[in-house]
Amino acid sequence: MSGPDDAKRGLRRELLAVRSRLTGDDAEKTAAVLARRVLSLPEMAGARTVAAYVSVGGEPGTGALLEELRRRGVRVLLPVLLPDDDLDWAEYEGPASLAETRRSGRVTLHEPAGPRLGPEAVTGVDAVLLPGLAADLSGRRLGRGGGSYDRVLARLAAAGADPLLLVLLHDHELREEVPAEPHDRPVHVVLTPSGTHRARGRG
Numbered sequence: 001m002s003g004p005d006d007a008k009r010g011l012r013r014e015l016l017a018v019r020s021r022l023t024g025d026d027a028e029k030t031a032a033v034l035a036r037r038v039l040s041l042p043e044m045a046g047a048r049t050v051a052a053y054v055s056v057g058g059e060p061g062t063g064a065l066l067e068e069l070r071r072r073g074v075r076v077l078l079p080v081l082l083p084d085d086d087l088d089w090a091e092y093e094g095p096a097s098l099a100e101t102r103r104s105g106r107v108t109l110h111e112p113a114g115p116r117l118g119p120e121a122v123t124g125v126d127a128v129l130l131p132g133l134a135a136d137l138s139g140r141r142l143g144r145g146g147g148s149y150d151r152v153l154a155r156l157a158a159a160g161a162d163p164l165l166l167v168l169l170h171d172h173e174l175r176e177e178v179p180a181e182p183h184d185r186p187v188h189v190v191l192t193p194s195g196t197h198r199a200r201g202r203g
């Protein structure tokens with residue numbers, strides 16, 4: 001049967017192929033401008049705790065942002081992938097506190113080595129930086145397909161938490177329309193090197 005699920009799979013393949021051709025240089029160049037964009041959002045001025053992730057492969061770089069958040073005294077939580085693709089969280093304490101983790105068929109991740117805070121820890125943050133492969137101006141986001149962040153978003157909603165939801169992308173990954181399924185929940189801001197895009201329907 002063909003539906004949003006197949007459309008998502010095709011788009012993922014296409015976008016991952018483009019990312020696999022990007023170099024580390026591309027990631028670093030985008031990192032600095034994206035960090036500036038995120039930090040100049042008015043909502044970020046008062047953020048005390050932020051859930052983020054360590055970029056890998058062709059993902060737009062998050063390194064500069066993580067360092068600057070820490071320098072400002074913001075508490076940064078990073079995801080730890082659980083066997084069922086749900087996410088636990090632990091605090092970012094600098095590049096030396098990260099460990100490489102490898103799961104077969106998947107890109108190597110850099111995960112925090114410190115104490116785990118439990119999956120519910122994300123419900124206490126002021127902003128969540130979500131990884132994505134594409135998004136549109138309605139805030140629909142295409143992830144890697146594990147459903148990890150779908151579960152994070154469901155958990156936030158269940159807890160009545162309403163943190164700012166951000167996605168960092170390359171310019172070509174901001175699409176006219178991303179296929180959506182009923183469980184998908186929109187993000188608030190899509191940032192690319194050339195623009196900060198607020199999703200329709202939110203401030």
Ligand SMILES: Nc1nc2c(c(=O)[nH]1)N(C=O)[C@@H](CNc1ccc(C(=O)N[C@@H](CCC(=O)O)C(=O)O)cc1)CN2
Pocket residue numbers: 016053054055056059079080081087105106107109131132143144145146148149
């Ligand atoms: N930097 C980063 N950290 C992250 C994520 C992410 O997307 N990026 N995650 C986001 O949830 C979680 C980890 N989940 C992941 C899920 C799949 C793959 C992966 O390599 N997928 C293959 C495709 C094969 C497959 O589907 O497993 C790929 O993308 O090439 C990596 C991480 C938490 N940490």
Ligand SMILES: Nc1ncnc2c1ncn2[C@@H]1O[C@H](COP(=O)(O)OP(=O)(O)OP(=O)(O)O)[C@@H](O)[C@H]1O
Pocket residue numbers: 008131141142143144145146147148149150151154181183184
């Ligand atoms: N709240 C939830 N709890 C458990 N599984 C869920 C939840 N929401 C979605 N899923 C499942 O997760 C799988 C992946 O969903 P989808 O293709 O939307 O992932 P994605 O949003 O691209 O990835 P991610 O959330 O990891 O960034 C689907 O099988 C979906 O049914």
